[in-house]
Amino acid sequence: MSFTPPPYPYERLDVLKKLAATHDGGAIDCSIGTPIDAPPPAVLEELGKGTGARGYPTSQGSPDFRSAAASWLQRRFGVTVSINDVAACIGTKEFVGTLAGYLHLRSPERDTVLYPAISYPTYAMGATLAGLRPVPVAVRDGHLDLASIDRDDVERALVVWANSPSNPTGFLDDLEQVATWGRRHGVPVASDECYAEFTWAGPPRSILEHGSDGVLALHSSSKRSNLAGIRAGFYAGDEELVTFLKSVRQHAGFMVPAPVQAAVAVAYNDDAHVALQRERYWSRLAMMSDALTEFGVHAPMPEGAFYLWCSKEGLDGWALAREIAERSALVVSPGELYGEDGRNFVRVAVVQSDERLAVAAARLRGH
Numbered sequence: 001m002s003f004t005p006p007p008y009p010y011e012r013l014d015v016l017k018k019l020a021a022t023h024d025g026g027a028i029d030c031s032i033g034t035p036i037d038a039p040p041p042a043v044l045e046e047l048g049k050g051t052g053a054r055g056y057p058t059s060q061g062s063p064d065f066r067s068a069a070a071s072w073l074q075r076r077f078g079v080t081v082s083i084n085d086v087a088a089c090i091g092t093k094e095f096v097g098t099l100a101g102y103l104h105l106r107s108p109e110r111d112t113v114l115y116p117a118i119s120y121p122t123y124a125m126g127a128t129l130a131g132l133r134p135v136p137v138a139v140r141d142g143h144l145d146l147a148s149i150d151r152d153d154v155e156r157a158l159v160v161w162a163n164s165p166s167n168p169t170g171f172l173d174d175l176e177q178v179a180t181w182g183r184r185h186g187v188p189v190a191s192d193e194c195y196a197e198f199t200w201a202g203p204p205r206s207i208l209e210h211g212s213d214g215v216l217a218l219h220s221s222s223k224r225s226n227l228a229g230i231r232a233g234f235y236a237g238d239e240e241l242v243t244f245l246k247s248v249r250q251h252a253g254f255m256v257p258a259p260v261q262a263a264v265a266v267a268y269n270d271d272a273h274v275a276l277q278r279e280r281y282w283s284r285l286a287m288m289s290d291a292l293t294e295f296g297v298h299a300p301m302p303e304g305a306f307y308l309w310c311s312k313e314g315l316d317g318w319a320l321a322r323e324i325a326e327r328s329a330l331v332v333s334p335g336e337l338y339g340e341d342g343r344n345f346v347r348v349a350v351v352q353s354d355e356r357l358a359v360a361a362a363r364l365r366g367h
Helices: 009-020 041-050 063-077 092-106 120-130 151-156 175-185 221-225 239-252 260-266 272-294 317-328 356-362
Strands: 086-089 110-115 133-137 156-162 190-192 213-220 233-237 307-309 346-349
Touching: 009 213, 009 317, 041 260, 063 086, 063 233, 086 092, 086 239, 092 120, 092 156, 092 190, 092 213, 092 239, 092 260, 110 120, 110 151, 120 133, 151 156, 156 175, 175 190, 213 221, 221 260, 233 239, 239 346, 272 307, 272 356, 317 346, 317 356
Parallel strands: 110 133, 110 156, 156 190, 190 213
Antiparallel strands: 086 233, 213 233, 307 346
16 A cells, blocks of 8 residues: 655644734744744854855765764763764754664664654654654653563664653653663664753753763754754764764765855854853743743743643643634644644744744733
8 A cells, every 4th residue: 555644743733823813913833943043143154155065065974064063062961972973964854754764774674663652753754754663652751661662662673762852842861771771672772862952951961971882862953053944963873873874875865065064063163152042042931931821821841942841731732722822823733743642732832033922921911
């Protein structure tokens, strides 16, 4: 039977957008985590130079790109990684969506992708697109409940995904525990850490702090530097895994454009712009958490990321999203988009300007 792609998750939000659009000023779209703030000027200046545009870029990434990524890993997490164990990807979503298929080439006897039961939809879709089995893993208090995984699923597992800070919940997982479990069972761990710069409960964390054997850490310039439109990230970790993926991805023609690599290297060599962005997101999270709480919504501050994971007694996520849209013009994502276990929640991405969010907050408060 042929494969028919399901509706793209965010295309299902049209009914909420229509409700929100009835307000003066139109909808205030907080459904997708698309940065709205300006990228660093130095990054855009470097991008405009067109460095390397005339020739084909290397698939693994230029030495400058990989050195900047490795230097950032050392500054931010205190981990030392050879630039040979760092490689570029065309935005981290394509890496998430293709990893399972490539690992299946490496281990054809395995056919299962383990991923958090409440999570970014592409973990499961990556398995589906590769003709493999996506198997959700229960999440307890923000942590993967690894003990709950069926023995047969463990034996068939190609990879287990971790995401900390979590999209959509904002929880922090125990990455040391996940790395230890993966090594014990011979299952590679892919740790999606694209929100690590926005860790609120303590310092940022990486799975690489607990060694590189059997693990990959995945990082993105989209969230860190407001560069979602130029599509560039990197993965780093286990020498054998990185070498294999660099080779197969080179054959497939995955190449980050050279001017983008040069610009992203500038971004990873600068931390000041990230400190400013952290202040913006924290202030917006606090404003919206307070306003939603006044509206009768349970909207606690997250441990990380720039999302509020909210609920209201007696309402499922779609009903709550409609109520919020009607009251404030905010468009938020029903939690069911992130897995059946999220059906009684909504996710609010604080990615609109301070001024637009203030309008929504005032409406929620009844002003």
